[in-house]
Amino acid sequence: MGVPKIVLGRLRRASNPGNHPGADLLTAFAEQALAKRERLHVLEHLAQCSECREIVSLARPEIAEPQTSLKLFSLRSPVLRWGALMACVVVVGAVVTTRHLAQKNVETRVTAKAPFSDTKDASQGVDLKTDLTAKLQPQPLAKQDSVLSHGLAKQRKEAAANSRALAVNAEKAGTAKKEPLAAAVPAAPSPALLSKAMDQEQQKKITYDSLGSAARTSDEAVMNETVATSASAEVADARPGKAKDAKDPRMKAPMAASSGIGGPVTANQMIESRAELNRAVDLTPRWNLSSEGILQRSFDGRTWQAVPVADNAIFRAVSAVGPEIWVGGNGGSLYHSSDSGQHWTQVKPAVNDSPLTADIVGIEFADAQHGKLTTSDHETWTTSDTGQSWTRYK
Amino acid sequence: MPAMAQNGVQSVGVISPELESRMAELQAKTQEYGLGREQFVAILNEIGAKYLPPQPSERERGEFFASLRLEELALARACAAGHERAWEIFMVRYREKLYDIAAYIAKESSAARELADSIYADLYGTSAREGKRISKLASYTGRGSLEGWLRTVLAQEYVNRYRKQRRLVSLDEESEAGVQFAAAEPELAPAAHDLRVAAATDEALAALPAEDRFVLASYYLDHRTLAEIARTLRVHESTISRRLDKLAKTLRKQILATLRRKGMSRRQAEEALQMDVRDLHVDIRTCLAQETSAKPFSDKKAEAQAGEG
Numbered sequence: 001m002g003v004p005k006i007v008l009g010r011l012r013r014a015s016n017p018g019n020h021p022g023a024d025l026l027t028a029f030a031e032q033a034l035a036k037r038e039r040l041h042v043l044e045h046l047a048q049c050s051e052c053r054e055i056v057s058l059a060r061p062e063i064a065e066p067q068t069s070l071k072l073f074s075l076r077s078p079v080l081r082w083g084a085l086m087a088c089v090v091v092v093g094a095v096v097t098t099r100h101l102a103q104k105n106v107e108t109r110v111t112a113k114a115p116f117s118d119t120k121d122a123s124q125g126v127d128l129k130t131d132l133t134a135k136l137q138p139q140p141l142a143k144q145d146s147v148l149s150h151g152l153a154k155q156r157k158e159a160a161a162n163s164r165a166l167a168v169n170a171e172k173a174g175t176a177k178k179e180p181l182a183a184a185v186p187a188a189p190s191p192a193l194l195s196k197a198m199d200q201e202q203q204k205k206i207t208y209d210s211l212g213s214a215a216r217t218s219d220e221a222v223m224n225e226t227v228a229t230s231a232s233a234e235v236a237d238a239r240p241g242k243a244k245d246a247k248d249p250r251m252k253a254p255m256a257a258s259s260g261i262g263g264p265v266t267a268n269q270m271i272e273s274r275a276e277l278n279r280a281v282d283l284t285p286r287w288n289l290s291s292e293g294i295l296q297r298s299f300d301g302r303t304w305q306a307v308p309v310a311d312n313a314i315f316r317a318v319s320a321v322g323p324e325i326w327v328g329g330n331g332g333s334l335y336h337s338s339d340s341g342q343h344w345t346q347v348k349p350a351v352n353d354s355p356l357t358a359d360i361v362g363i364e365f366a367d368a369q370h371g372k373l374t375t376s377d378h379e380t381w382t383t384s385d386t387g388q389s390w391t392r393y394k
Numbered sequence: 395m396p397a398m399a400q401n402g403v404q405s406v407g408v409i410s411p412e413l414e415s416r417m418a419e420l421q422a423k424t425q426e427y428g429l430g431r432e433q434f435v436a437i438l439n440e441i442g443a444k445y446l447p448p449q450p451s452e453r454e455r456g457e458f459f460a461s462l463r464l465e466e467l468a469l470a471r472a473c474a475a476g477h478e479r480a481w482e483i484f485m486v487r488y489r490e491k492l493y494d495i496a497a498y499i500a501k502e503s504s505a506a507r508e509l510a511d512s513i514y515a516d517l518y519g520t521s522a523r524e525g526k527r528i529s530k531l532a533s534y535t536g537r538g539s540l541e542g543w544l545r546t547v548l549a550q551e552y553v554n555r556y557r558k559q560r561r562l563v564s565l566d567e568e569s570e571a572g573v574q575f576a577a578a579e580p581e582l583a584p585a586a587h588d589l590r591v592a593a594a595t596d597e598a599l600a601a602l603p604a605e606d607r608f609v610l611a612s613y614y615l616d617h618r619t620l621a622e623i624a625r626t627l628r629v630h631e632s633t634i635s636r637r638l639d640k641l642a643k644t645l646r647k648q649i650l651a652t653l654r655r656k657g658m659s660r661r662q663a664e665e666a667l668q669m670d671v672r673d674l675h676v677d678i679r680t681c682l683a684q685e686t687s688a689k690p691f692s693d694k695k696a697e698a699q700a701g702e703g
Contacts, residue, residue, distance in 0.1 A: 004649070006592065007645055010595045010596055011611055022545055025537065027538030027542040033537060035454075043605050054553055056546075058499050058543070376482075378486075
């Protein structure tokens with residue numbers, strides 16, 4: 001709804017602003033540094049003076065200051081509060097249900113029959129490996145995840161089929177190969193291991209190795225898996241004396257699929273952990289200093305949040321290399337955080353017991369150890385051991 | 395505080411313990427900048443006398459001095475006093491920023507450089523009074539950050555220049571820009587019911603808080619975006635959006651109520667408010683006469699010729 005035109009006409013005519021406030025008052029108004037009485041006085045003037053409104057608007061800093069939008073819990077209306085609560089309940093319910101269904105689905109697929117012969121498995125395994133290699137390399141992570149989980153489900157089927165075939169061979173031969181046979185079954189990569197591995201490349205490697213091994217004959221599979229992935233061997237070793245279980249692959253395969261370090265972990269959980277990892281990467285904060293010399297952090301580049309470092313410190317320079325943050329300012333005050341601003345330590349640069357007292361106006365760190373400070377008296381201080389010792393240049 | 399101002403340097407001991415401790419922290423800085431303690435106290439007294447009410451309470455005085463940017467104030471005043479070391483520090487800290495801010499305000503590199511250079515000259519102080527150069531930095535009082543103050547000073551200079559330039563626009567340029575062809579504001583005597591609507595509107599506007607009028611003027615007159623207004627007032631833009639909606643409703647309701655109090659029926663009041671009063675002033679005869687007029691810009695042309703002559 002707009003205002004009636006007469007209101008705009010009268011608003012325009014109502015301008016009798018009187019004396020313009022000085023630059024210092026306008027600055028203090030823009031920085032919210034005025035007392036209530038003075039603020040009202042300036043607002044009264046601004047409401048009538050388009051010129052001063054223009055000046056305040058032009059003088060506004062380019063980067064957004066921290067806004068009250070960060071007050072996520074300022075839902076005053078009870079309707080909004082209850083609405084938000086209901087929305088949370090629905091979202092949590094949906095997530096739990098989806099996870100439960102997906103978990104069931106994966107387990108069902110693993111227990112399904114897979115009537116492949118050894119030779120067929122071998123050729124299919126190679127094809128699958130090549131296919132996955134081609135698909136995983138150029139695609140985005142989300143897509144890779146789906147391909148990976150699909151590959152894992154297939155691989156489990158093949159492992160189950162292998163174990164069945166091997167069990168039959170072993171019975172026929174009547175040899176004492178039951179132990180290695182049993183080991184071959186859990187040689188399929190455990191999702192728990194994959195979910196624990198933070199390195200995506202490492203995950204791919206394990207997947208490829210185990211996909212290859214699943215395609216080989218039983219003896220080769222046992223040997224290669226034991227050498228290539230010691231983690232898989234650990235899982236196998238953790239189940240000694242269960243060779244007789246190999247006779248009943250329908251029982252063994254689900255156990256192999258669901259067993260792992262720390263309890264049963266599904267492919268779905270693995271994908272979720274990967275998604276969490278991706279989110280963590282996206283949440284790398286950006287750093288900035290406000291005109292008041294306060295350190296600020298932003299996760300989206302739009303809203304900035306003040307980060308408390310030290311009382312009475314006015315910062316002039318900041319440097320961020322991954323989680324290593326250095327911030328410096330007045331009187332040589334220098335602070336370092338190695339955990340993305342969670343904890344801060346004051347660093348007191350000194351050379352021959354002569355401390356740095358000038359303002360720090362520039363900080364450049366190439367990595368966690370090597371960095372350079374520039375001071376207001378044109379000195380340069382360098383460190384190559386994370387600020388333990390310093391060298392001064394004039 | 396006025397007592398302090400009058401006593402000037404002698405009133406050093408009157409400063410609150412909090413300010414004393416802050417000054418002690420700053421002592422090394424002020425000395426580095428070449429500013430003596432007594433000089434600095436005199437500056438603080440002068441600022442207090444300027445901004446504090448006549449009989450300030452102890453709390454008011456404490457809060458006021460606590461809100462000042464003392465370190466930046468010392469630097470600015472030392473620069474204004476011509477201390478070389480202070481200038482060096484000022485240059486290191488603010489030279490680049492000054493040009494960046496000018497570029498942000500002027501949006502064009504040559505204009506930005508010109509703007510920054512002119513301010514830079516003012517800051518250094520080109521004009522002299524009684525043998526002393528007058529630096530613009532002497533008017534910084536530490537009420538906001540020095541960087542913010544520089545922004546405001548640049549913005550003021552930019553607006554002043556724009557105003558000067560507008561005065562110097564030639565008739566040809568004005569004509570090309572279409573300014574001369576804009577319809578003249580009608581200055582006819584308004585009808586009686588217009589006066590009643592105008593009075594009711596003025597009354598409703600006057601009853602609004604200053605911040606609400608600022609929001610209305612910024613949005614409807616200056617065409618600022620919700621985000622821009624929100625950033626100025628440090629609130630979320632949805633707050634401004636809600637406030638504008640509420641203001642529109644409240645104003646309408648109050649004007650209607652006033653009109654009804656003044657004897658209009660509800661329907662009459664609504665009709666009077668919905669009518670665009672500017673349309674009511676359109677005098678077709680005058681408009682037609684303007685179209686057929688032989689010399690629509692005769693006054694301005696005559697002025698221009700007189701100027702040339």
